[in-house]
Amino acid sequence: MNVLITGAAGGLGRAFAVECAHRGYNLFLTDVNEAGLVAIREGIIRQYGVSVTIKKCDLTSDADVDALLRYSQSLGLRFDMLLNVAGIDFEGGFMDRDYSSISAIIQLNIEATLRITHKVLEIRSTDNKLFIVFVSSLASLYPIPLKATYAASKRFLLDFSIALREELKSENVSVMSLCPGGLPTTQDALNGISAQGFWGDATTNRLEMVASNTISRALKGRKIYIPGVINRIFSILGKITPRSLVARMLYIRWNRAQRQWLKLT
Amino acid sequence: MRTVIITGATSGIGFAVARALAKLGYHVIGVGRTIENCEAARDKLLSEIPGARIDFFYGDMMQQREVHRLADDLSAHLDRFCGGRLQALINNAGCVRSWYTTSEEGYEQQFSLNHLSGFLLTYRLFPYLKRCNGRMLLTSSSSHKMMKMNWKDIMFKNRYYPLMAYKQSKLCNMLFAYAFNTRFAKEGVRAYAVDPGLVNTEIGNKQTGGLVNFVWRLRKAHGVSADTPAQTYVYLCEQQPGADGLYYYHCRKQKYGWQVNEANAERLFKMSEQLCSIEYEVNAI
Numbered sequence: 001m002n003v004l005i006t007g008a009a010g011g012l013g014r015a016f017a018v019e020c021a022h023r024g025y026n027l028f029l030t031d032v033n034e035a036g037l038v039a040i041r042e043g044i045i046r047q048y049g050v051s052v053t054i055k056k057c058d059l060t061s062d063a064d065v066d067a068l069l070r071y072s073q074s075l076g077l078r079f080d081m082l083l084n085v086a087g088i089d090f091e092g093g094f095m096d097r098d099y100s101s102i103s104a105i106i107q108l109n110i111e112a113t114l115r116i117t118h119k120v121l122e123i124r125s126t127d128n129k130l131f132i133v134f135v136s137s138l139a140s141l142y143p144i145p146l147k148a149t150y151a152a153s154k155r156f157l158l159d160f161s162i163a164l165r166e167e168l169k170s171e172n173v174s175v176m177s178l179c180p181g182g183l184p185t186t187q188d189a190l191n192g193i194s195a196q197g198f199w200g201d202a203t204t205n206r207l208e209m210v211a212s213n214t215i216s217r218a219l220k221g222r223k224i225y226i227p228g229v230i231n232r233i234f235s236i237l238g239k240i241t242p243r244s245l246v247a248r249m250l251y252i253r254w255n256r257a258q259r260q261w262l263k264l265t
Numbered sequence: 266m267r268t269v270i271i272t273g274a275t276s277g278i279g280f281a282v283a284r285a286l287a288k289l290g291y292h293v294i295g296v297g298r299t300i301e302n303c304e305a306a307r308d309k310l311l312s313e314i315p316g317a318r319i320d321f322f323y324g325d326m327m328q329q330r331e332v333h334r335l336a337d338d339l340s341a342h343l344d345r346f347c348g349g350r351l352q353a354l355i356n357n358a359g360c361v362r363s364w365y366t367t368s369e370e371g372y373e374q375q376f377s378l379n380h381l382s383g384f385l386l387t388y389r390l391f392p393y394l395k396r397c398n399g400r401m402l403l404t405s406s407s408s409h410k411m412m413k414m415n416w417k418d419i420m421f422k423n424r425y426y427p428l429m430a431y432k433q434s435k436l437c438n439m440l441f442a443y444a445f446n447t448r449f450a451k452e453g454v455r456a457y458a459v460d461p462g463l464v465n466t467e468i469g470n471k472q473t474g475g476l477v478n479f480v481w482r483l484r485k486a487h488g489v490s491a492d493t494p495a496q497t498y499v500y501l502c503e504q505q506p507g508a509d510g511l512y513y514y515h516c517r518k519q520k521y522g523w524q525v526n527e528a529n530a531e532r533l534f535k536m537s538e539q540l541c542s543i544e545y546e547v548n549a550i
Binding site: 018 | 328329330363364365366367368369370371372421422423424425472474475478539540542
């Protein structure tokens with residue numbers, strides 16, 4: 001099994017890499033952070049002895065992604081799984097940030113994810129099953145004031161993946177979306193979780209469980225994976241509550257959390 | 266002038282040890298995670314002990330490439346200002362985590378910082394210790410006694426139990442000190458593990474959340490001041506020749522847990538070498 005992981009030097013990407021290595025899969029890891037890639041390759045080889053290839057790539061650049069896939073092809077690698085992890089989170093009102101940082105979310109979370117997915121699908125051989133996982137978010141299930149662009153970008157990935165799944169069903173491709181709550185990865189993420197107080201802890205998922213269950217469920221051909229009982233209940237409540245009401249409630253919650261968060265950072 | 270390196274020296278036990286040793290006239294080299302913390306700690310020490318010789322280096326010891334960079338900087342400093350001699354290396358930097366989080370290498374963070382960072386830094390600075398019959402101290406904990414090594418899943422990757430991962434990292438400190446003495450005690454370099462007891466520090470409230478944060482808030486209130494355990498570190502640095510024994514509490518040799526034995530120590534030592542991609546010199550055995 002050869003697995004391509006984007007954003008592999010970040011918290012969730014690393015957890016996926018470790019999980020896949022633990023299962024004995026060979027890895028092809030990419031990220032913009034080259035030092036981070038070197039470190040995770042070393043760590044995985046020392047622990048698990050699987051084959052790990054790394055290549056730095058800016059997924060927002062067409063030329064970079066082409067070079068990445070040319071490199072993998074030159075090594076004769078055929079991917080059995082693509083984990084689309086690379087993405088950015090973002091806090092703050094739409095008008096509180098300059099447009100370039102808003103645009104960066106769309107470029108990375110949506111455009112870059114679609115770019116690499118399209119190009120990987122182009123070069124695949126249809127004889128082999130391909131598993132694709134999109135890392136969406138619990139945030140994709142609701143319109144979220146103060147995280148409007150981020151939540152909508154994750155909504156895009158969720159809807160897109162469900163649609164793509166139907167298109168490619170007959171072509172030996174299985175597509176799944178992962179919708180986690182908070183994940184304790186970076187210092188920022190940890191601040192974000194504690195800023196939300198009780199609900200931050202309640203909706204936080206265990207990174208090690210998310211990584212392992214995601215791979216298991218993807219292999220079983222599942223459509224969506226929402227980790228955690230509380231998050232699943234929230235997702236159902238979100239479906240039956242009018243969206244404008246959800247938005248109003250979330251605005252109150254995030255407004256409070258945001259003020260707390262600003263204090264922490 | 267005797268030189269000592271203390272990691273995690275900007276707060277808590279490390280800071281108290283730095284202060285106690287600086288008062289005794291040691292050249293104290295502290296290591297902290299951020300430049301701001303280091304500067305604040307240095308200023309505070311100098312204001313309390315005017316004329317003391319204090320230097321600080323900063324780096325995130327969770328990441329091995331940072332440990333290597335720090336070791337380069339520290340080596341250059343020791344060569345230049347300390348006659349290439351280091352009387353004591355105090356591996357004190359440590360953390361508590363409430364969730365499974367990894368270092369850049371994908372290693373669980375408590376294991377990576379509390380054990381591997383000291384294992385690697387000691388390897389890098391070993392030549393300086395050897396030159397002056399130096400000693401290596403580790404901040405362990407009596408909680409190691411309730412713990413066995415989780416050999417099947419050393420990083421608790423399959424399911425994370427924060428407290429187990431912490432206790433195991435403290436058992437690792439014991440095992441490292443044990444294996445270190447097996448190898449190097451006859452060359453005059455000794456390792457000691459210190460049980461600081463329950464100390465009122467911030468360790469359980471940094472980058473933690475939920476239950477761990479809450480429990481530590483309640484628990485630390487019953488802890489003693491960090492100056493109390495600092496005396497044990499001072500005692501171990503001062504003894505000439507070096508004290509025997511392995512595990513100390515209140516300046517006294519203590520019994521350690523039954524899991525601290527040759528087999529476990531050797532197994533961890535070999536595994537740690539593999540995880541750091543280093544090999545301690547073998548001719549000493």
